[in-house]
Amino acid sequence: xxxxxxxxxxxxxxxxxxxxxxxxxxxxxxxxxxxxxxxxxxxxxxxxxxxxxxxxxxxxxxxxxxxxxxxxxxxxxxxxxxxxxxxxxxxxxxxxxxxxxxxxxxxxxxxxxxxxxxxxxxxxxxxxxxxxxxxxxxxxxxxxxxxxxxxxxxxxxxxxxxxxxxxxxxxxxxxxxxxxxxxxxxxxxxxxxxxxxxxxxxxxxxxxxxxxxxxxxxxxxxxxxxxxxxxxxxxxxxxxxxxxxxxxxxxxxxxxxxxxxxxxxxxxxxxxxxxxxxxxxxxxxxxxxxxxxx
Numbered sequence: 001x002x003x004x005x006x007x008x009x010x011x012x013x014x015x016x017x018x019x020x021x022x023x024x025x026x027x028x029x030x031x032x033x034x035x036x037x038x039x040x041x042x043x044x045x046x047x048x049x050x051x052x053x054x055x056x057x058x059x060x061x062x063x064x065x066x067x068x069x070x071x072x073x074x075x076x077x078x079x080x081x082x083x084x085x086x087x088x089x090x091x092x093x094x095x096x097x098x099x100x101x102x103x104x105x106x107x108x109x110x111x112x113x114x115x116x117x118x119x120x121x122x123x124x125x126x127x128x129x130x131x132x133x134x135x136x137x138x139x140x141x142x143x144x145x146x147x148x149x150x151x152x153x154x155x156x157x158x159x160x161x162x163x164x165x166x167x168x169x170x171x172x173x174x175x176x177x178x179x180x181x182x183x184x185x186x187x188x189x190x191x192x193x194x195x196x197x198x199x200x201x202x203x204x205x206x207x208x209x210x211x212x213x214x215x216x217x218x219x220x221x222x223x224x225x226x227x228x229x230x231x232x233x234x235x236x237x238x239x240x241x242x243x244x245x246x247x248x249x250x251x252x253x254x255x256x257x258x259x260x261x262x263x264x265x266x267x268x269x270x271x272x273x274x275x276x277x278x279x280x281x282x283x284x285x286x287x288x289x290x291x292x293x294x
Contacts, residue, residue, distance in 0.1 A: 013164035014193040027085040029054045034077045042075030045212030049205045051111045054083035055097040056201035062115040068240045069111035125280040135188035138168035184258040194250040206249040216288035219259040219267025235289040247281040
């Protein structure tokens with residue numbers, strides 16, 4: 001199972017919780033919200049989203065257009081994370097920041113991100129696949145897991161707990177029950193609690209948080225095994241995103257993921273995120289380490 005689980009089942013994860021940062025000093029923030037991944041370590045999507053939120057809080061107010069980050073060591077869920085933001089550039093149209101995430105003085109994550117003042121120019125995009133079903137035509141994740149609970153690993157029950165995203169897989173059996181020969185998977189996602197978030201960069205920070213769910217798992221490779229296995233560990237090594245157009249994470253987004261390569265225990269995953277109108281709002285890529293423990 002790739003993704004994250006809520007370590008506090010009584011308190012559902014909300015957009016406001018993910019984005020909540022205490023300003024400790026100039027360029028220094030602390031986040032108290034954490035959650036665990038299936039291995040019990042800090043979920044990388046939390047660090048991604050909070051890093052971008054911290055960088056945006058020091059920027060000129062322009063929208064972020066890209067981020068590139070490296071996961072250097074695992075963090076601990078249940079402990080606060082400090083974010084140190086350095087100003088690399090404040091130019092006429094571009095601004096750049098470096099963010100370091102730390103726990104107890106230990107560096108967990110480095111990220112560079114860039115902001116761009118919008119300007120007129122050309123416009124094109126990769127079109128979405130025409131044959132993708134609408135989210136209303138797919139079974140909700142929690143209902144699917146409840147229907148298949150006797151056939152799934154115990155960790156799958158996390159998707160029936162309070163969960164920050166609504167997820168609807170195009171072909172859920174390929175993920176949960178059987179290996180697939182397809183180097184691609186697609187699903188719809190949205191975060192309803194983001195409905196009250198009006199700031200564009202906060203929406204992009206929430207998209208960074210959400211886009212880390214289930215991206216890496218496609219890179220285990222076609223025809224190998226289901227990624228929903230308690231005996232499979234997935235460790236993200238890096239993550240990159242490019243934000244192309246304004247986005248609302250509280251609205252349905254289609255996430256189309258594929259894997260161009262896997263070797264030496266590592267796999268590369270790529271993702272395209274489309275809104276309901278078919279606009280490409282973001283592109284992602286991530287390399288991860290895969291280890292079967294049995």
